[in-house]
Amino acid sequence: MARNSKECDQIIHEVNKNKVKLCICHNQLFLPTVLQVKKIVDSGNFPLTYFKVSVRESAELIGAPSWIMTLEHGGALWETGAHAAYLQLHFLREVEKVWAIGEKIQNPLYDHFIVMLTNPSQTIGVIEISWLAKKEEEKFEFIDTKGRKIEIINYNFFLENSGGKEKNLLEGFFKDQKQIIKKWTKFFLTNMSNRKLKGCIPQYILLTEFFKSIRNDTDPPVTPEEGRRTVRLLEYIEESLSKNEPVNVNKDL
Known part of the structure; x- marks a missing residue:
């Protein structure tokens, strides 16, 4: 992975010069749950106004080597934040301002930070990453202009909240129970299945689409230019x- 946008430019130049195809492994874009939300958002029936990516983990939990938390390799921002960055660009499309705050608590680089992104459509993106956790937790939260909410928890739990007001207490109770049953059913199905195999699904979809683009001589599912945008956002x-x-974003993103 390139560590700055200049390296990206060099890679793109070589790709174009040698007329080869390069696909960037933004695998979380191809999570079935993320594909489902993108379809809903693109339909126009869910005008997105807020998107948050929250990740709690640690180097030990994900098996990251100690050299990850060095200036050369970028630490948690570049290891975990890269996924959050390309997800934000995927849903926000454009970013005009970046505001990030963080702390260096147990590591020489930022290991707990929050980022706020704004775009011309008045959609707010939020990234919260903590590398201080004792247990992994990933949560994607989408809210539309009508207050409806969609959540993806630990990549596989897909929860919807219409945002509508229940007519009475009984209706609210049954609605809550339905969500709980749905969540735990999904949990047991996920844990009873082969988790390693399930984790390969996004990569399988990405590679399938890439091979298809090679056969049809079309753009890869994630282009080098999209990879550069992710790196540039991380730089901001x-x-x-x-x-x-806060930092204003130039036209190079």
Whole structure:
């Protein structure tokens, strides 16, 4: 993975010069739950106004080597934040301002930080990453202009909340029970199945689409230019963290 946008430009130049195809492994874009939400958002029936990616983990939990938390390799921002960055770009499409705050609690680089993104459509994106957790937890939260909410928990739990007011206490009770049953049913089905195999589904979809693009001579599912946008957004987040102030995004994103 390129560590700055200049390296991305060099890679893109070589790809174009040698007329080869390069696909960037933004695998979380191909999670079945993420594909489902993207279809809902793109339908126009869920005008997105807020999208939050929250990840709690640690280097030990994900098996990251100690050298990850060095300046050269970027730490939690570049290891975990890269996924959050391309997800935000996927749903927000454009970003015009970045505001990040964080702390270096147990590591020489930021290990707990929050990022706020704004775009011209007045959609707010939020990234919260903590590398201080004792248990892994990933949560994607989508809210539309009508207050309806969709949540993806630990990549596989898909929960919807219409945002409508229940007519009475009994209706609210049954609605809550339905959500709980749905969540736990999904939990047991997930844990009874082969989790390693399930974790390969996004990669399988991505590779299938990439092979299809090679056969049809079309753009890969994730282009090098999209990879560059992710790296550039990470650079803006780094700048905001170091300055401890909002940063305006230029047209190079």
